[in-house]
Amino acid sequence: MATRTEQIAAARGAATAARLAGQGLPAGGAWITAARRAALGRVQALGLPDRRDEYWKYTDPTPLIAPEVPSAEAEAGDTLFAAHDAVKLVFVDGRFDSEASDDPALAGLEIDLLGDAATRDIHWAREVYGVLEARGQSPVPRTLAALNTAMARDGVLIRATGKADRPVSLIHRHTQPASDAVLHHCVKLEPGAEVTLLEQGPAGARVNTVLEVDVADGARFHHVRAQGPEQGRRIVTHVFARLGEGSVFKSFTATVNGRLTRNECVLELLGRDGVAHVAGAAVGGADVHQDDTVFITHAGEACESRQVYKKVLRGGARGVFQGKILVHREAQLTDGYQISQSLLLDEDSQFLAKPELEIYADDVKCSHGSTSGAIDPVALFYLRSRGVPEAEAQALLVLAFLAEALAEVEDDRLAEDLRDWFDARLSQERV
Amino acid sequence: MLEIKDLHVKLEEEDKAILKGLTLTVEPGRVHAIMGPNGSGKSTLSYVLAGREGYEVTGGSATLDGADLLDMEPEERAAAGLFLAFQYPVEIPGVGNMTFLRTAVNAQRRARGEEEMSSTEFLKLIREKAKSLAIDADMLKRPVNTGFSGGEKKRNEILQMAMLEPKMCILDETDSGLDVDAMKLVAEGVNALRDAGRGFLVITHYQRLLDHIKPDVVHILSDGRIIKTGGPELALEVETEGYTDIVAEGAA
Secondary structure, eight states, X not given: OOOHHHHHHHHHHHHHHHHHTTOOOOOOOHHHHHHHHHHHHHHXXXXXXXXXXXXXXXXXXXXXXXXXXXXXXXXXXXXXXXXXXXXXXXXXXXXXXXXXXXXXXXXTEEEEEGGGGGTOOOGGGGGTTTHHHHHTXXXXXXXXXXXXXXXXXXXXXXXXXXXOSSOEEEEEEOOOTTOEEEEEEEEEEOTTOEEEEEEESOOOSEEEEEEEEEEOTTOEEEEEEEEOSOSSOEXXXXXXXXXXXXXEEEEEEEXXXXXXXXXXXXXXXXXXXXXEEEEEEEEEOXXXXXXXXXXXXXXXXXXXXXEEEEEEEOXXXXXXXXXXXXXXXXXXXXXXXXXXEEEESSTTOEEEEEEEEXXXXXXXXXXEEEEEEOOOHHHHXXXXXXXXXXXXXXXXXXXXXXXXXXXXXXXXXXXXXHHHHHHHHHHHHHO | OEEEEEEEEEETTTTEEEEEEEEEEEOTTOEEEEEOOTTSSHHHHHHHHHTOTTEEEEEEEEXXXXXXXXXXXXXXXXXXXXXXXXXXXXXXXXXXXXXXXXXXXXXXXXXXXXXXXXXXXXXXXXXXXXXXXXXXXXXXXXXXXXXXXXXXXXXXXXXXXXXXXXXXXXXXXXXXXXXXXXXXXHHHXXXXXXXXXXXXXXXXXXXXXXXXXXXSEEEEEETTEEXXXXXXXXXXXXXXXXXXXXXXXXXX
16 A cells, blocks of 8 residues: 555646646747756656645645636736836736836846747846746745746846836736736846835736845845735745845735735845845735745844734634744854734634744844734723724724734835725725 | 613623612713722723623613613714723724824714814814823824823823813723822813813722812712712711721611
């Protein structure tokens, strides 16, 4: 009889073969074809995730790897960050729409499209595309990201040599009920460069996004994205970043609704004094499954990392947080912080958290915490006793709970936009 | 204005009777004080009137201008004109004091079918009221009661009262945790709100608050009932003789 391990391996092999059957690699120039072939090799060698994998214990990857795309009604997204002057790049069902987009010429930046990589040799991109993703395949395989590297046809390639004068804003639109959007973005920040990347809108029925960010010494990268409010989507995202000496990386994700959302973030602090902050705020109701999985490696000395995640769950929603800080022996004076908290608005909802620290250096400061709680009845009564109706009082307390995560967004105006977005969404839900 | 008749209340969880037939009427323009030893039911009375969960009314009634308070949600009681200054004001991290007050003022206005207050109007009013209570701009911006000292919390309660302009104010041990200066400031805030149309119920263990907020009527509460009612001199009697004699006399 086959052992459990053999059974899982057989199931994984079959699922991987089924997913790849009849799928040719996109056509492209030599460098990208080589990268895609190598990525395909990683998928074949490691296999796609199985629900019995420890790393997928709380989230079933089946809909993400099924050959058939689970359909989802095409919904218009909300417009956020409208007041921000940004270079807008529009993707419809995962394909770049040049007509709807701004001219990507921007001071301090070179912006190319992955779709054009077939004909152009974008020299720098070969050092990033699939390279950071490949580094992220150990110690845990993340083969949905390798599948993305192999199959993505579109995305942006951004190289920054100075301080960009405006953010780059990726706006997604979903029009086809069975669209399977596979997007791969690369950002390379040269020493001292600074870029803000914004993302919003539903990219498709099923979405697989990879963002690779190479942050050179002294460079600064800011990332703010909004996922939702469409409910039907199934989305997996991976952010891979490599940080040089004295560099800063900050990524914030706001999530509203979604049948299945898995956001992975894999960061490596390689130089001295690097700073990596990742944070998220999520709100979900019935049939929502929202998963944040973070893996931060401290390999450089005196780096700071910070993870702040808050989830508001109701109506049987499920929230997942898996966060790990790995501190290498040479990464002395590491300052690592991690907090994940959920606010459960009813007894049907669930929060599953797996905080992990693995530390090999002896002079470090690392702390982590995780809590689940309900709305404080005393606070609720206090607000109501002043005349605030129950639903409104609850919404105030929910926003107050999210406030600590939103405080992680460095740009106050962006934070305010997100706060208003949550406020509007919470108001609609209570009608 | 506030009419409480033969009110019986028990704690839901412990099945323990706390109020055992309390009767009391507060007329507009008058200040009634309730004094009583610990465990006599003072705080239960304030919470039951404000609508806090965990209490079961097993008999009697409480009305505000004829409307049945006990049948209303806490927010409806507030909109009807009832205000409770808490003994322990609640800290709410993440909600700005100003946002909270503006939400409350406008929610009450909406509930009464009145027009909402504009932000300019609101700002002007709150600055004026805050100034007289020595509440600075920083305290208005900070999250509700979070990190406030005992005195700041109580001043913040009075500020809310001043902004919401209730008909019937209940002050639950507002003097607890206050030094003399803070108590004077709070009392001045309360006295500024005294007028012919407004009733007050001041709940306190000690007489000292009543030196600053002069009551018209003083009641002694013991074991869930009012056992004695008199003028301000009754508070002085408590101060000099303690509760024991009065309670014994009431039981006799």
